[in-house]
Amino acid sequence: MASSSLTITCDRGIIRKYGGTRSGVKSKRSWYEDMDVNEFLTWHPYLNERDFKSMKLYTRFNKS
DSSP: OOSEEEEEEETTEEEEEEEEOHHHHHHHHHHHHHOOHHHHHHHOTTSOHHHHHTOEEEEEEOOO
16 A cells, blocks of 8 residues: 555546555655656656646555
């Protein structure tokens, strides 16, 4: 069971879910926040620019 998770969504639904350590999830979130549209479309070729603009990031950190 992952201690933290990141869910990436757009208008069409969930794009991807990541689980892992708190620091790993934070770095993946910052990676998506700093991403431009071309990099996004390279990593997710089945999506389009509209999906990039509607992208939302949700993080969850379990308390110990």
